[in-house]
Amino acid sequence: MSLAARLARNGAAGWLLPAAIIAGWEAAARAGLIPANVLPAPSAVAEAFWRLTLSGELVRNIGVSTLRALSGFAIGGSIGFALGLANGLSRLSRGLTDTTLQMIRNIPHLALIPLVILWFGIDEEAKLFLVALGVFFPIYVNTLLGIQGVDPQLVEMGRVYGLDRRALFFRVILPGALPSIFVGLRYALGIMWLTLIVAETISASSGLGYMAMQAREFLLIDVVVLSILIYALLGKLADSLARLLERLSLGWHPAFQKG
């Protein structure tokens, strides 16, 4: 087996391209092709990382941002999931709420920032509200689609074989909707970071976005680049966790049975 094939098998191949880009970037910076005030060398960013880690600033800001992201996600995600389930299972509930929700969905949630600042100031509530609103819709829409997409033949089979409503939900409907729910989850995780970055950049007194904006004020471009890289890593981490969950719970799905 070739080296490339072996790397591809254990998932390391995905990291080859980022590594190559960093190496090229470092070389170009050292050769003076990229001025340091436009884009600092990776080594300078690494230095900034080390400096901020030692001062405790970095860990604190990552902690604050992660906590905001996850709490907003928990609030918006659970409401979206609950409403998705309710509207997928009950025609009455769907008739009452779906039109309203679809109207709200078409407002870009970041357009609410001025209003949110007026309501909540730049406190935690503002960030939580925006993140919750952002993750609500992908979770809601995909949960609803997942439940509506469950094979009616399987539901009929469950009824014929005497499954009660509870068993029908947990053994037929929910597992059938799960692949779609995971699509919503991964999409929501992306929106979660995006929303938080924007919210923290505009109005915050702590967190990664605040750190980046402060660095801009003081022309610390290495810290700005560092913040951006950390966002990329956190986004990747969240996505990997979602994938792991997906693999664990969708082992039956033909798409997850290879390897």
Place this chain on the structure above:
Amino acid sequence: MPAATLTARSLIATPAHARTIGSVEGRRAFAFKEVGKRFGDKIVLDGISLDVRAGQFLAVIGKSGCGKSTLLRLLAGLDRPSSGSLTLGADEEGHGRTRFMFQEPRLLPWMSVVKNVEIGLTGIASGAEARQRALAMLDEVGLADRAGEWPSVLSGGQKQRVALARALVGQPQILALDEPLGALDALTRIEMQQLLERIWFDQKFTAVLVTHDVGEAVALADRVVVIGAGKIALDLAVPVARPRRHGSAELAQIEGAILDRLFSRG
């Protein structure tokens, strides 16, 4: 009475150990009395009367859209008749002891093969007992070694065998089969027919097979009912000894007689 009744006595002498039909011996599995079913203005079944003895293997055939699947759905309690009545035999407990086998396997893809079979024991057995009975039934259909696998890795015929195990694991009194072999290739189909015949012979349930394949009906059934225009057009005994040999002259002769009636050449 609109139903034409025809016995095969003139075609074949009754073999000694063939099960006879229409006799008073044995209890009744179910009876349709002047059953009608309409969907809106469309009359699907129009005064069907049918008395079936427990343990009988009944095949219902007809062209597509003739109402044969509706008949089966009424029997399984999936639909209610618009007129007439349907009675189940004396010791049946409602529709709970009627099992339905669909045209598609309808296995839950997120449950292992044995868990799928256990669905057939809902409300009958649970836990270790359910597992044990499900495994025994899987052994009966020849799939004991696939118990732990996902349904997606099985072939079409194997999936239908799992569906058969799920239908039979609760030991139903009546098994309703809605063209369950329709999607299988010819050889797998014959294999499944033999399996079905063997299990039916062992377990002595009443089988009602809806099919559009006259050959299959004749190969499996004691009695063949042809539905046409919502009525029973033909009610025929198939008194051929078991196990039956596919393609034998006796079966071919009965098949020919039914086809003649279906296309009004007789």
